[in-house]
Amino acid sequence: MSAYRVLVTFLVVGALAAGAELIGIARMADPPPAVDGSLSRLGTSPTALSWDSRERVVFGVEKWQGPGDLSGQLVLGWDENFLYVGAIVVDDLVTQPYFGSDMFRGDHLEVFLDLPRRDTSQRNGRHVIHIGLSPGDFGVGEAAVLPEVVQWSPTLGTVAGARIAARRSADGYQLEAALPWAGLGIEKPEVGLGMGLDVTLSDADERLDAGQESMASLVTGPWALRDPNRMLEAALAGADGKVDPATLKGAALTVAEALQVATGKALTVDLTAADGKPIKELIVHGRIDHETYAGGSQILSLEFNGVELDRERIRNRLATFDLGTHRISCFTNAGWFLLYAPSYDPPPVSTGYAVPGIQPSEFRFDVSDVWKPTGNRLVLKHTRPTVSRPLVVSVAVSESLSMKLEPPRREPAPTGPIPSFEPAPAMAAGGFTWRRLPEGGIEVSVNGLSWAVQSEFSTVAPGWARFGADGAVLTTPEYRIERTVEARDDHLLVTDRIANTSAEDQPVMVRHSLDAGPTLKAVHIAGNPIGTPRYRVDEGAHPAALALCEEAGIGLLSEDDIMRAQAVLFRDGSRIGINNDRLVVAQGRTLALQFAIYPLEKPDAYLFINRVRHNWKTNFTIDGSFAFMQQRKPVATMDDEAFLKHLTGKSARFICSSMGFYKGTWAHGTAFRHTDPSGENILFARARRLTPDVRTFLYFHCYISVHEDDATTYADARLLRPDGAQADYRDARYPIFVPRPGSAFAAEQDALIDLRFKLLDLDGIYWDEIEYSAYEYDYSDQWDGVSAMIDPQTHRITRRIANVILATQPWRLELAQRLLKRGLLIGNGAPHTRTFTELHFPRFIETASITNLTRGQLYTPIALGDHLTERTPEDCYRNMLAALDFGGVYYWYSDQIVATEPTLTAVMFPVTPIALGPGYLIAQERILTNRSGLFGWGDASRFEAAVFDEKGHRTEAVTIPRVEKDGRAYAEVRIPQGYGVALIRR
Numbered sequence: 001m002s003a004y005r006v007l008v009t010f011l012v013v014g015a016l017a018a019g020a021e022l023i024g025i026a027r028m029a030d031p032p033p034a035v036d037g038s039l040s041r042l043g044t045s046p047t048a049l050s051w052d053s054r055e056r057v058v059f060g061v062e063k064w065q066g067p068g069d070l071s072g073q074l075v076l077g078w079d080e081n082f083l084y085v086g087a088i089v090v091d092d093l094v095t096q097p098y099f100g101s102d103m104f105r106g107d108h109l110e111v112f113l114d115l116p117r118r119d120t121s122q123r124n125g126r127h128v129i130h131i132g133l134s135p136g137d138f139g140v141g142e143a144a145v146l147p148e149v150v151q152w153s154p155t156l157g158t159v160a161g162a163r164i165a166a167r168r169s170a171d172g173y174q175l176e177a178a179l180p181w182a183g184l185g186i187e188k189p190e191v192g193l194g195m196g197l198d199v200t201l202s203d204a205d206e207r208l209d210a211g212q213e214s215m216a217s218l219v220t221g222p223w224a225l226r227d228p229n230r231m232l233e234a235a236l237a238g239a240d241g242k243v244d245p246a247t248l249k250g251a252a253l254t255v256a257e258a259l260q261v262a263t264g265k266a267l268t269v270d271l272t273a274a275d276g277k278p279i280k281e282l283i284v285h286g287r288i289d290h291e292t293y294a295g296g297s298q299i300l301s302l303e304f305n306g307v308e309l310d311r312e313r314i315r316n317r318l319a320t321f322d323l324g325t326h327r328i329s330c331f332t333n334a335g336w337f338l339l340y341a342p343s344y345d346p347p348p349v350s351t352g353y354a355v356p357g358i359q360p361s362e363f364r365f366d367v368s369d370v371w372k373p374t375g376n377r378l379v380l381k382h383t384r385p386t387v388s389r390p391l392v393v394s395v396a397v398s399e400s401l402s403m404k405l406e407p408p409r410r411e412p413a414p415t416g417p418i419p420s421f422e423p424a425p426a427m428a429a430g431g432f433t434w435r436r437l438p439e440g441g442i443e444v445s446v447n448g449l450s451w452a453v454q455s456e457f458s459t460v461a462p463g464w465a466r467f468g469a470d471g472a473v474l475t476t477p478e479y480r481i482e483r484t485v486e487a488r489d490d491h492l493l494v495t496d497r498i499a500n501t502s503a504e505d506q507p508v509m510v511r512h513s514l515d516a517g518p519t520l521k522a523v524h525i526a527g528n529p530i531g532t533p534r535y536r537v538d539e540g541a542h543p544a545a546l547a548l549c550e551e552a553g554i555g556l557l558s559e560d561d562i563m564r565a566q567a568v569l570f571r572d573g574s575r576i577g578i579n580n581d582r583l584v585v586a587q588g589r590t591l592a593l594q595f596a597i598y599p600l601e602k603p604d605a606y607l608f609i610n611r612v613r614h615n616w617k618t619n620f621t622i623d624g625s626f627a628f629m630q631q632r633k634p635v636a637t638m639d640d641e642a643f644l645k646h647l648t649g650k651s652a653r654f655i656c657s658s659m660g661f662y663k664g665t666w667a668h669g670t671a672f673r674h675t676d677p678s679g680e681n682i683l684f685a686r687a688r689r690l691t692p693d694v695r696t697f698l699y700f701h702c703y704i705s706v707h708e709d710d711a712t713t714y715a716d717a718r719l720l721r722p723d724g725a726q727a728d729y730r731d732a733r734y735p736i737f738v739p740r741p742g743s744a745f746a747a748e749q750d751a752l753i754d755l756r757f758k759l760l761d762l763d764g765i766y767w768d769e770i771e772y773s774a775y776e777y778d779y780s781d782q783w784d785g786v787s788a789m790i791d792p793q794t795h796r797i798t799r800r801i802a803n804v805i806l807a808t809q810p811w812r813l814e815l816a817q818r819l820l821k822r823g824l825l826i827g828n829g830a831p832h833t834r835t836f837t838e839l840h841f842p843r844f845i846e847t848a849s850i851t852n853l854t855r856g857q858l859y860t861p862i863a864l865g866d867h868l869t870e871r872t873p874e875d876c877y878r879n880m881l882a883a884l885d886f887g888g889v890y891y892w893y894s895d896q897i898v899a900t901e902p903t904l905t906a907v908m909f910p911v912t913p914i915a916l917g918p919g920y921l922i923a924q925e926r927i928l929t930n931r932s933g934l935f936g937w938g939d940a941s942r943f944e945a946a947v948f949d950e951k952g953h954r955t956e957a958v959t960i961p962r963v964e965k966d967g968r969a970y971a972e973v974r975i976p977q978g979y980g981v982a983l984i985r986r
Helices: 100-105 561-566 605-616 640-649 669-674 677-690 744-759 804-822 850-856 873-884
Strands: 002-004 022-027 048-051 057-059 070-078 082-091 108-114 129-134 148-153 163-169 172-180 194-203 214-217 232-236 253-261 266-270 281-289 296-304 320-323 326-329 335-341 362-366 377-382 391-398 433-436 442-446 449-459 463-465 473-475 479-487 492-500 510-515 520-525 534-537 544-549 553-558 568-572 575-580 590-600 626-628 654-657 695-701 764-768 787-790 797-803 824-828 843-846 862-864 889-891 913-917 920-923 926-929 933-935 943-948 962-965 968-973 980-985
Touching: 070 194, 070 214, 082 108, 082 194, 100 108, 100 129, 100 148, 129 172, 253 266, 253 377, 281 296, 296 362, 296 391, 377 391, 433 479, 442 492, 442 590, 449 492, 449 553, 510 553, 520 534, 520 568, 544 568, 544 575, 544 605, 553 575, 553 605, 561 575, 561 590, 561 804, 590 605, 605 913, 640 677, 654 677, 654 824, 669 744, 677 695, 677 744, 695 744, 695 824, 744 804, 764 804, 797 804, 804 824, 843 850, 850 862, 850 873, 862 873, 873 889, 873 980, 920 933, 926 933, 968 980
Parallel strands: 002 266, 022 070, 022 232, 281 335, 626 654, 654 695, 695 764, 764 824, 824 843, 843 862, 862 889
Antiparallel strands: 048 070, 057 214, 070 082, 082 172, 108 129, 108 194, 129 148, 163 172, 194 214, 194 232, 253 391, 266 377, 281 362, 281 391, 296 335, 296 377, 320 326, 433 442, 442 449, 449 463, 449 510, 473 479, 479 492, 492 590, 510 575, 520 544, 534 568, 544 553, 553 590, 568 575, 787 797, 913 920, 920 926, 926 980, 933 968, 943 980, 962 968
């Protein structure tokens, strides 16, 4: 044996201190946050912290007057380009007359990062990144102090590429910033990147005070500027905001890098550099040196202090794992399996060697019982003489043990009583009562509970106006509102006709809210349960605020186009509601706004969802299955037998291909004219020959256009950000435009649709991001006639803007109707207006976070597969079951995943929904479920059952008997966790 010793290199994250909480910063799924101060996307991040108590005030506590003086909520998120920071700030007097490095003298936030997180012995304040975020003074004109980002440390200046926006609110302000990773010194962010974190919130009520009055920190205890040891431990996480401490990047001390072990040879690594440290875990990265990914072999033997490192000591492996379509043993008598690979990075899906669930090059071993204070030695051995390639190995040690990977424990099938699931009956006649209140509100009562719904409308006095005792007419110097309330079987429909009676455009902010009272048990905003006391989001796809109390529930729902497109849903303690802070009633116009009040006789969120679906008439038939496919690997290399098996495995009734590339970018917009997509006809013709019922689609996006001449040719259609720059989809190569009715840009999109049908054998179009792309508002001078930025203090218009959804809707509606007459249409994203809700065609939801599916629950609850995590058909099957958690069905995403046998999607379609539920969907044709229970249609229907096991394979091992109960028939479903069932109605 030869000895090998290297210099010690410290990686940048120390072991997580015992007992320290690790904050997971959630990854933001597409589309990216718009960074416009609304927090409409960033506000959905599960990573939320707060400055909410006296102990958070670390400076000027004697001047702090309570939460109304200074408090707030922080939300964090990330994607491959930015670290996103958002705040909802309560500040009774917003003051910021300063800019640049002097912003600290006014109201602002400060971000402190030890990034990447350094070992405790390597931490130093000189390394701390210290950034200031100013909301500005919310002024107008040349003298205004604009929102800005400033860096104080390690260098003084700006952060190149940073974005920031702020909005004034009634009790403070909202701020949203995007800090580019490049500006933070990070080349490639990834899950597990650790950091030290603190964000402070400062108050300066005196306009020309020489410094801060008070400051709140996320960390309690004595304040110390830029102290890396006085920080929260944080790390980048997946979309759910959860992070395993074992995934912390660099949570170790590197002792050897890129060692080469020749064929049949052994190499001893001297670990004396870590002597004296309480090491518990040995971390080895290994690969077979190769220019490309090309399979692998059990080839690496490891011996530590005379002890073989085998399966008993491994922390991050099970006995086997999946490599592409193969099941591989991690460890044999020849050693550990290594991949042929050019780097330690996991193989991409496109290579055919993707490994789900683990980092295939990383091995973590528990050596806590064999580590010695000194003299530790690791022996690496290349055990395959027939493999001429050397092994490349890096070694690190850690003072903490990572979480041990355990086989999943699935709940067995239940043997006792099981619940019943069937469509809920309609609300009984007279199931709720209502009356107008003397102070102008509407009182609704059900099951012994009553709530008062109050509406307010802003005036430029400034002030707020309410209806009087009659509740029917409200008159101000600027406008007149006539209200009608229509009592329907299960809800009230409230219509407010607002007529501008003045000689100028009138801003009218609208608030509808109620206090749920002391029996409140849960709040759902936009379909998601909200545990925090303060929350707000704009979500036109699921525009509902719902309070569930002990014996009943109450929901508020935006109904008309304008309210759905503009309004914000909120929770403030026990109060829920709908706010519209963007509405303008133009001179001489009358607008009709509508919202609904839904009393619920049971505190059941799905009772509300299903009643809205019934009333909105969205229980129409959804066909499928759908799959993306292109004339490229793997499809292009398959013979007919393999391709037919692939089509059948995905049960692909609809297949969709994409556009090509233009100068290194996807050929969005006019660039499509400079590509030749005709090769996709090979795919379409072959699919039709093998499966004649297949229908073909091609990708279309109406907002992004990448040709270099577009910004000039369609200058009037550019979507502008508040700072006047053209908006883009995370990357300047993908600029965004607004296809307004009658514009040259909209006409070009029509022509590009026609060109697709001319060049390709298509049955339909897949329309990506139908409603908007990344930015909901355009800040150019092209006003939509109903939207503006309104000062929450003066109640006056500060800037006319355009809601992209409303501005483009007439053109989009005409195109959609034309496409439906011509063939088929499938879309991405649920409707944000009543107008499009009434137009029926499948529209799926991207589910990088499965909770996104709540956006589709009031229209077509279709989950598109998660391209970030799916690597095998089994992954896809698990996401099919996850979609059922929200009452949804599934469309296939990645064209790189090869399916060789039918799974749940084979018996999933068509579906005409009757009732969605947590874990099931009851449709006219079938019932789909991922859990046990008695399932029925409320009648004596018979059925045929299809059961799928935890791998997605159809199984006959579980039978589903038909039972009768109270004169109705049910399927008695008793399945282990991880199984799925389809009950096909006969």
